[in-house]
Amino acid sequence: MDIDRINKKLQTSIFGKNLFYLHEIDSTNNYALKLAKEGAPEGTVVVADYQTKGKGRLDRKWYSAPGENLLLSILIYPEQEIELVQKITLAAANILIESIESYLKKHHYNKVDINVKWPNDLLINGKKTAGILTESILREKHIKALVIGFGINLNTLESKMPLELRETATSLIEFTKEPVIIEDFLAHFLYCFEQSYFVLERTNYSQVVPLWKKYCKQFGKTISIETSNGNEEVCFYDINDEGHLIYRRTDGELKELISGTIVEA
Ligand code: BTN
Numbered sequence: 001m002d003i004d005r006i007n008k009k010l011q012t013s014i015f016g017k018n019l020f021y022l023h024e025i026d027s028t029n030n031y032a033l034k035l036a037k038e039g040a041p042e043g044t045v046v047v048a049d050y051q052t053k054g055k056g057r058l059d060r061k062w063y064s065a066p067g068e069n070l071l072l073s074i075l076i077y078p079e080q081e082i083e084l085v086q087k088i089t090l091a092a093a094n095i096l097i098e099s100i101e102s103y104l105k106k107h108h109y110n111k112v113d114i115n116v117k118w119p120n121d122l123l124i125n126g127k128k129t130a131g132i133l134t135e136s137i138l139r140e141k142h143i144k145a146l147v148i149g150f151g152i153n154l155n156t157l158e159s160k161m162p163l164e165l166r167e168t169a170t171s172l173i174e175f176t177k178e179p180v181i182i183e184d185f186l187a188h189f190l191y192c193f194e195q196s197y198f199v200l201e202r203t204n205y206s207q208v209v210p211l212w213k214k215y216c217k218q219f220g221k222t223i224s225i226e227t228s229n230g231n232e233e234v235c236f237y238d239i240n241d242e243g244h245l246i247y248r249r250t251d252g253e254l255k256e257l258i259s260g261t262i263v264e265a
Pocket of ligand 1: 026027028029030051053054055056057058060062070071072073121130131132133149150151152
């Protein structure tokens with residue numbers, strides 16, 4: 001990665017000013033959590049070309065070919081209680097969608113159909129293009145620090161993905177038809193993130209859920225959720241104000257899922 005290029009393109013006041021670039025690391029989230037414990041400032045950013053132990057949600061692995069995609073962790077210190085973590089993660093998904101849309105527009109590419117899959121997968125034409133993993137350091141009920149990790153598939157062609165991902169994952173390059181310059185996308189994304197983050201903090205994340213719902217196409221669909229009793233087929237009913245999933249069981253009962261996974265949608 002060309003750090004000079006990032007610094008030249010960066011138009012933020014704090015996000016990315018304290019930037020750690022690692023050629024190879026276990027996980028950018030782990031690195032950012034360590035920096036948080038050492039008191040790194042808000043807006044600290046960690047990027048890497050390759051992760052040896054890239055983490056996905058629910059103890060899954062995050063695979064990304066070396067040097068092709070964006071592996072990024074952002075450190076923030078939101079003045080919020082623990083209940084807001086889910087909503088901040090939904091907000092991060094909103095920001096990522098808006099930033100991809102504005103990046104494509106700025107570079108005169110065609111529009112693409114981007115949407116979210118609860119809680120925070122980004123899909124383009126139904127295939128996963130990015131995932132978000134938020135990890136927090138808490139002091140009692142307060143968020144002491146939050147690391148938001150983004151894995152954004154930019155340049156790995158579907159045909160070059162591991163076989164088990166080809167059917168379900170995609171990259172931005174499939175739509176731009178030419179490589180996405182990682183440094184330029186990063187500078188653009190950090191600018192979008194900074195602009196939104198300050199507004200979100202001022203407005204208590206009140207607009208997050210309505211905007212997220214606009215990007216979600218799962219309402220009314222049958223989904224399969226992982227529960228302690230195995231998988232269960234339910235109906236995707238709604239998202240409540242805290243960003244939790246409300247689903248309807250086959251017997252009509254409405255239930256809430258705070259965090260978990262939807263296996264299929
Ligand atoms: C998911 O979809 O399950 C979340 C994937 C998050 C992956 C990113 S890559 C950068 C950051 N570091 C990690 O170890 N994970 C996140």
